Amino acid sequence: MAQILIVDDNQKIQRMLSRALCDYRIETAVSGKEALLKIKSNQFHAVLLDVVLPDVSDLELLKEIKKLQPFCHVIVMTGYASITLAVEAKQ
Numbered sequence: 001m002a003q004i005l006i007v008d009d010n011q012k013i014q015r016m017l018s019r020a021l022c023d024y025r026i027e028t029a030v031s032g033k034e035a036l037l038k039i040k041s042n043q044f045h046a047v048l049l050d051v052v053l054p055d056v057s058d059l060e061l062l063k064e065i066k067k068l069q070p071f072c073h074v075i076v077m078t079g080y081a082s083i084t085l086a087v088e089a090k091q
Contacts, residue, residue: 004024004044004047007028007047008030009031043069046073046074046075047073049061049076062076
């Protein structure tokens with residue numbers, strides 16, 4: 001069964017996504033620091049990542065995830081979308 005990490009500081013969004021993805025094993029994190037701890041100790045197939053977190057800047061966490069787990073799929077979520085952010089995330 002695929003394991004997915006949901007990284008978002010909004011627990012309502014975490015719960016909604018967890019329910020929608022109920023066929024998968026779900027882990028959650030409310031901060032970049034917590035997410036990195038989980039990524040270092042677990043193998044994830046995908047990460048749903050809010051790029052606006054209280055303790056990391058922009059796409060810093062995305063870069064760390066790809067360093068630690070290069071084959072992990074990362075889906076970037078944000079309520080503050082821009083073309084610049086999309087280009088940076090893709091790179």
